[in-house]
Amino acid sequence: MNVEKYRGYGILWGLGGAVLALGAGCDDGIDLANARPRVVQVGAAPGSENEATLTLWVADGEGEPVDVTLSWVSGAASGEVLLATGSAPLLGLPTELGINASLGQEHAVTWDLDGVPSGAVTLLVTVDDRPFDDAEGDTYRVEGLDPRTGSAPIAAIKQ
Numbered sequence: 001m002n003v004e005k006y007r008g009y010g011i012l013w014g015l016g017g018a019v020l021a022l023g024a025g026c027d028d029g030i031d032l033a034n035a036r037p038r039v040v041q042v043g044a045a046p047g048s049e050n051e052a053t054l055t056l057w058v059a060d061g062e063g064e065p066v067d068v069t070l071s072w073v074s075g076a077a078s079g080e081v082l083l084a085t086g087s088a089p090l091l092g093l094p095t096e097l098g099i100n101a102s103l104g105q106e107h108a109v110t111w112d113l114d115g116v117p118s119g120a121v122t123l124l125v126t127v128d129d130r131p132f133d134d135a136e137g138d139t140y141r142v143e144g145l146d147p148r149t150g151s152a153p154i155a156a157i158k159q
């Protein structure tokens, strides 16, 4: 239900932005454009047994809700990031509160580390603000994150 609620807010924000952009476009020919969402940085902290808390800072120029897809790579091994039971979701993350903050809005999820080798991994983070833009989301790399010992926030680099 919360996802639907946030999407509703996002549509309202989006409409407001579109009206403003149209107004500007009449005078100076600026095209309507959707600012693509981005993940700014990701940190990790050890949690309860075989779990970690992942903290993601997500930004979108229009404050639209953002769907996040997470996977990990460790040497030749890789997999999807599995969310632990009871974790916050990765779909429809609100970004309105971070619209004027350089880091965007902070979100935390709980990662079930079953099957993830010990040591540092590379996280691949795809962020998508569909349905506001039909294009595929952008993917960012976060290198050297250790979910078991914890990592201070690491800057995400666009692929």
Ligand SMILES: [Ca+2]
Residues within 6 Å of the ligand: 034, 035, 036, 037, 060, 061, 062, 063, 064, 129, 132
């Ligand atoms: Ca956007």
